[in-house]
Amino acid sequence: MLTVALPKGRIAEETLEMFETIFDKKFEFDDRKLILEMDSFKFLLVRNQDVPTYVEHQAADIGVVGLDVIEEKELDLIKLLDLGIGKCKVAIGLKAEEQMDYDRASIKVATKMTNIAKNYFAKKAIGAEVVKLYGSIELAPIVGLSDVIVDIVETGNTMRQNGLKVGETIMESSAHLIANKQSFYAKKMEILKLYEQLKSVVENRK
Numbered sequence: 407m408l409t410v411a412l413p414k415g416r417i418a419e420e421t422l423e424m425f426e427t428i429f430d431k432k433f434e435f436d437d438r439k440l441i442l443e444m445d446s447f448k449f450l451l452v453r454n455q456d457v458p459t460y461v462e463h464q465a466a467d468i469g470v471v472g473l474d475v476i477e478e479k480e481l482d483l484i485k486l487l488d489l490g491i492g493k494c495k496v497a498i499g500l501k502a503e504e505q506m507d508y509d510r511a512s513i514k515v516a517t518k519m520t521n522i523a524k525n526y527f528a529k530k531a532i533g534a535e536v537v538k539l540y541g542s543i544e545l546a547p548i549v550g551l552s553d554v555i556v557d558i559v560e561t562g563n564t565m566r567q568n569g570l571k572v573g574e575t576i577m578e579s580s581a582h583l584i585a586n587k588q589s590f591y592a593k594k595m596e597i598l599k600l601y602e603q604l605k606s607v608v609e610n611r612k
């Protein structure tokens with residue numbers, strides 16, 4: 407039995423579609439249920455940011471989560487496969503009429519991804535005061551809470567519609583299959599079989 411943590415929403419749906427392609431049957435959660443048992447799999451529906459936590463604590467053997475979340479949490483996990491879904495980037499957002507001044511000594515940054523933001527500005531040798539927010543990050547520069555933001559950009563519409571523009575890309579992200587280290591050794595055959603099956607679905611989709 408493999409326990410698989412999936413992030414609620416589109417990535418979980420797209421991952422289950424991949425399982426449907428592999429096993430040629432429906433993989434669907436009932437209404438509000440958070441657990442689905444099918445064949446030799448137990449799927450858990452969790453919040454995106456919680457997927458690595460379930461996998462790190464071995465409450466799930468494997469999981470699907472964005473590279474941005476793995477990077478932010480800096481956890482010790484095995485990254486197995488880029489599933490090619492949930493593509494987005496982590497980028498700077500700044501007021502549409504402003505330019506990013508990389509010569510300045512310090513800058514105020516609002517973000518939910520504080521580690522990614524801190525690492526990025528540290529590499530540029532800019533002192534950053536990082537303000538942690540949990541959502542609606544795009545508001546921060548508009549109301550003077552911060553100079554810039556670091557956030558997820560998919561289409562760029564949220565930034566544009568809130569008077570911001572998309573600046574430098576910090577990292578590209580997409581959903582990855584991850585595994586707990588102990589699980590990977592204890593259930594190596596099972597995990598590698600699934601890895602191969604998912605890999606061929608991903609390659610056929612290209």
Ligand code: PRP
Nearest residue numbers: 541542557558559560561562563564565
């Ligand atoms: C992200 C991000 C933006 C939006 C960007 O939020 O925080 O608000 O998506 O998408 P766009 O470039 O296509 O406009 P998400 O939907 O991931 O929700 P979250 O705040 O719960 O993480």
